[in-house]
Amino acid sequence: xxxxxxxxxxxxxxxxxFAVIELNLYLDTHPTHQQALMDYNKLxxxxxxxxxxxxxxxxxxxxxxxxxxxxxWQWIESPWPWENEHTCKEDMxxxxxxxx
Amino acid sequence: xxxxEKKLEYPVKVDSCNPxxxxxxxxxxxxxxxELSAGIRYLTQRWTMPTNQAKAILTDIxxxxxxx
Numbered sequence: 437x438x439x440x441x442x443x444x445x446x447x448x449x450x451x452x453x454f455a456v457i458e459l460n461l462y463l464d465t466h467p468t469h470q471q472a473l474m475d476y477n478k479l480x481x482x483x484x485x486x487x488x489x490x491x492x493x494x495x496x497x498x499x500x501x502x503x504x505x506x507x508x509w510q511w512i513e514s515p516w517p518w519e520n521e522h523t524c525k526e527d528m529x530x531x532x533x534x535x536x
Numbered sequence: 537x538x539x540x541e542k543k544l545e546y547p548v549k550v551d552s553c554n555p556x557x558x559x560x561x562x563x564x565x566x567x568x569x570x571e572l573s574a575g576i577r578y579l580t581q582r583w584t585m586p587t588n589q590a591k592a593i594l595t596d597i598x599x600x601x602x603x604x
Contacts, residue, residue, distance in 0.1 A: 443547070446543060446547075447547060449543070450543070450544070450545060450546060450547065453545070454545070454546075457596075457600065460596060461593070461596055461597070464589055464592040464593045464596060465589055465593060467589070496542070497541050497542050497543055498539050498540065498541055498542065499540070499542075500539060502539055511542075516542065517542060517543050517544045520550060522550060522553075
């Protein structure tokens with residue numbers, strides 16, 4: 437089901453991003469730790485790829501020139517991160533179900 | 537400058553409506569001594585830090601605290 441797939445892809449990104457953020461903070465105070473730096477770069481590459489794959493299928497994760505959009509302008513599309521089945525109005529304008 | 541990522545940091549599942557809890561959580565974030573308050577302090581105090589490490593740490597933690 438499409439929603440599950442989207443959530444799975446997003447989960448991968450969330451996992452990679454968590455690791456990357458923690459490594460970033462660690463490196464801020466340990467800039468000469470070579471292994472940490474190598475790990476950071478390796479995960480960053482994986483993260484970038486995961487995001488590109490996600491965006492290709494589900495639309496942009498960032499705006500202001502950081503990611504491209506298909507037509508019509510995708511940035512405004514639902515779901516926004518705070519929307520779920522409870523916050524969805526009757527007219528289904530929050531389109532968690534919308535994609536394909 | 538900051539960029540906003542249109543996703544949550546962690547997956548969240550909400551199964552019941554609890555306005556009292558919601559108010560408490562929001563107060564933790566935006567109230568006195570909340571994360572938002574602390575985050576703004578980090579972001580404004582980093583400019584006077586003497587070391588690059590301190591500038592970086594305050595910038596990064598401030599950034600993390602900023603987006604609910």
